[in-house]
Amino acid sequence: QVHLVESGGGVVQAGGSLRLSCAASGNIFSINYMGWYRQAPGKQRELVAVLIRGGTTTYADSVKGRFTISGDNAKNTLALEMNSLKPEDPAVYYCTVVSARQTYWGQGTQVTVSS
Numbered sequence: 736q737v738h739l740v741e742s743g744g745g746v747v748q749a750g751g752s753l754r755l756s757c758a759a760s761g762n763i764f765s766i767n768y769m770g771w772y773r774q775a776p777g778k779q780r781e782l783v784a785v786l787i788r789g790g791t792t793t794y795a796d797s798v799k800g801r802f803t804i805s806g807d808n809a810k811n812t813l814a815l816e817m818n819s820l821k822p823e824d825p826a827v828y829y830c831t832v833v834s835a836r837q838t839y840w841g842q843g844t845q846v847t848v849s850s
Contacts, residue, residue: 746848769832783815
């Protein structure tokens with residue numbers, strides 16, 4: 736029943752900005768945290784940012800100061816604001832919701848940075 740859908744990916748010039756959104760539907764039991772992962776071609780999945788209920792956030796060192804994760808509980812959405820994009824940022828970005836019982840994933844959205 737739980738479904739996560741990402742949107743907002745695209746092609747952006749280095750130094751530009753992009754906003755990713757994740758829309759969640761369905762019932763999720765006891766959410767531990769929500770976040771964004773990314774996976775570049777030939778590389779392992781990487782945790783980009785985490786949002787814990789209550790507003791606590793954590794970022795990978797590579798995106799600190801450039802990316803911002805936020806959530807809207809009323810709308811059941813999760814967003815990732817990406818600024819000052821770099822050539823090393825391109826990847827498929829995945830939304831995830833981690834509960835006490837299961838981890839849920841979106842289908843991913845492609846982010847490409849031109850230089």
